Amino acid sequence: MTERRYRIGEVAAQAGVSTRTLRYYEERGLLDPAGHSVGGSRRYGEVEVARVARIRDLQAIMGFDLEQICRILGIEDRLAQLKDEFQGDPTESRRADIVRQAYELYGQLDQQIRSKQAVLADFAAEIEGKLERCADFAAEHDITLPATAQAATSS
Amino acid sequence: MTERRYRIGEVAAQAGVSTRTLRYYEERGLLDPAGHSVGGSRRYGEVEVARVARIRDLQAIMGFDLEQICRILGIEDRLAQLKDEFQGDPTESRRADIVRQAYELYGQLDQQIRSKQAVLADFAAEIEGKLERCADFAAEHDITLPATAQAATSS
DNA sequence: TTGCTCCTCACGTCACGTGAGGTGGC
DNA sequence: TTGCTCCTCACGTCACGTGAGGTGGC
Numbered sequence: 001m002t003e004r005r006y007r008i009g010e011v012a013a014q015a016g017v018s019t020r021t022l023r024y025y026e027e028r029g030l031l032d033p034a035g036h037s038v039g040g041s042r043r044y045g046e047v048e049v050a051r052v053a054r055i056r057d058l059q060a061i062m063g064f065d066l067e068q069i070c071r072i073l074g075i076e077d078r079l080a081q082l083k084d085e086f087q088g089d090p091t092e093s094r095r096a097d098i099v100r101q102a103y104e105l106y107g108q109l110d111q112q113i114r115s116k117q118a119v120l121a122d123f124a125a126e127i128e129g130k131l132e133r134c135a136d137f138a139a140e141h142d143i144t145l146p147a148t149a150q151a152a153t154s155s
Numbered sequence: 156m157t158e159r160r161y162r163i164g165e166v167a168a169q170a171g172v173s174t175r176t177l178r179y180y181e182e183r184g185l186l187d188p189a190g191h192s193v194g195g196s197r198r199y200g201e202v203e204v205a206r207v208a209r210i211r212d213l214q215a216i217m218g219f220d221l222e223q224i225c226r227i228l229g230i231e232d233r234l235a236q237l238k239d240e241f242q243g244d245p246t247e248s249r250r251a252d253i254v255r256q257a258y259e260l261y262g263q264l265d266q267q268i269r270s271k272q273a274v275l276a277d278f279a280a281e282i283e284g285k286l287e288r289c290a291d292f293a294a295e296h297d298i299t300l301p302a303t304a305q306a307a308t309s310s
Numbered sequence: 311t312t313g314c315t316c317c318t319c320a321c322g323t324c325a326c327g328t329g330a331g332g333t334g335g336c
Numbered sequence: 337t338t339g340c341t342c343c344t345c346a347c348g349t350c351a352c353g354t355g356a357g358g359t360g361g362c
Contacts, residue, residue, distance in 0.1 A: 007341075018327075020328085039335070039342080041334070041343070096293075100298070103300050104301065110283060123212060127265050134257055134258040137238065137254060148265075162316075163315090163316075164315065174315095178318095193360090194316080195317070196315080
């Protein structure tokens with residue numbers, strides 16, 4: 001039972017990116033195909049598909065550039081390797097180092113997420129205030145407003 | 156009592172952007188200085204300072220490109236003009252149009268903010284899960300972890 | 311008059327988009 | 337064999353960064 005392989009177009013479609021983007025990630029050292037066909041076209045596995053999604057999250061949600069993402073993935077890769085099996089890294093201190101690095105990384109990410117959530121909440125309050133003021137203005141001046149998605153949410 | 160004027164460097168520092176960025180916004184038609192000195196250097200007022208902050212919010216928080224931001228600011232400008240005074244726009248139907256457009260805009264923004272909040276919440280849960288798994292692994296293998304900002308938050 | 315800030319080109323960069331021209335695989 | 341997908345250049349674009357060389361204002 002060999003693992004299912006995907007062509008670059010399939011991976012791109014799943015992630016909602018272009019094939020050019022996946023080739024660019026490869027060029028920048030963020031994503032290597034699991035293998036190649038005889039003719040030379042790229043073949044990806046589930047691991048790579050998940051990796052693309054992770055890259056997009058770190059880019060779109062957190063706003064990191066590809067170099068920062070490369071460093072983050074490096075730490076996560078070493079952690080995954082450590083968790084999968086104890087092979088490789090020999091010394092106890094080396095092992096502890098990797099776990100500490102990953103713990104610190106996730107702690108930092110968590111802090112940045114919290115601050116993003118705070119900024120978004122402020123922005124949401126601002127926009128909702130403006131929505132209300134629009135509605136007030138419309139009521140005062142006898143303007144009928146269209147139904148918003150807002151209304152659909154509360155139905 | 157004339158309004159306080161700011162030089163480009165002051166505005167840039169307040170907004171946390173470069174002077175190049177402000178000149179680029181001008182080039183793209185997003186931000187005009189309130190005036191110029193005799194020698195030709197740009198002078199901005201409070202309105203422009205606020206506008207830069209708004210552009211940055213729409214860029215950094217919502218991820219819009221400058222063309223979308225230009226459209227959003229256009230709607231907001233017309234709405235502000237309408238609210239300040241009833242001068243200008245003559246017909247009632249025109250007035251109603253502007254308010255409806257703004258209401259729809261804010262409704263859309265609100266929806267996009269909500270979906271961003273949902274994605275961020277998912278991502279936060281994922282990262283917090285990883286933090287916990289790191290802590291569990293460390294406990295099992297007698298690895299002492301450093302204090303995180305996490306700890307500082309709960310103190 | 312001395313600095314710091316401003317000015318306008320203009321080329322560089324990052325993360326891709328978009329053809330051009332050719333080969334691969336069900 | 338016919339399409340659709342893949343391949344590698346290579347130039348274009350967006351939102352700026354970064355000097356180069358020169359003028360402005362407290």
